[in-house]
């Protein structure tokens with residue numbers, strides 16, 4: 111899974127998409143710190159413990175750097191940024207029943223606009239799974255490094271590795 115690079119200079123508009131989702135009862139917002147347990151349990155139950163751990167870190171950031179989509183008060187998707195490294199986007203996920211309705215794109219753009227606000231010109235999508243989704247929605251391109259140049263496969267801190 112490659113890391114991907116996305117320009118934050120010309121992000122697609124998100125207002126119409128948010129309005130469309132609102133019509134369907136799907137609302138986006140940041141997680142509140144007092145919702146940490148509910149949020150963590152959602153991510154672990156729907157996706158994985160590792161993503162739950164990784165994305166929970168965002169609740170210590172100010173502002174909190176994770177958006178959720180809710181429907182009827184239930185979390186149905188999430189997207190996080192500035193978890194594992196600065197300027198990293200991810201992880202993200204939408205429950206299977208609500209995929210292909212624009213929820214993922216809206217969550218992704220909510221995060222990328224927030225990263226733009228932080229002053230970044232580009233963002234890195236760390237260990238991107240659905241490469242075509244990121245390419246299609248925000249024009250992200252895979253970073254053409256060989257395997258092993260990103261942080262996820264590391265087994266030893268490169269500074270301390272043997273020559």
Ligand SMILES: CC(C)(COP(=O)(O)OP(=O)(O)OC[C@H]1O[C@@H](n2cnc3c(N)ncnc32)[C@H](O)[C@@H]1OP(=O)(O)O)[C@@H](O)C(=O)NCCC(=O)NCCS
Pocket residue numbers: 200201202203204205208209210211212213214215216236237238239240241242243246247
């Ligand atoms: C990837 C994921 C978040 C996409 O969420 P989603 O709500 O289904 O995506 P959207 O409905 O916003 O899709 C936006 C566009 O991307 C397309 N798209 C969605 N998933 C895609 C995929 N896996 N590959 C290619 N295109 C995809 C949609 O068809 C849509 O195209 P359109 O604008 O022409 O209609 C969701 O499939 C998911 O949770 N997957 C499992 C977790 C995961 O892989 N997370 C990423 C970790 S790096």
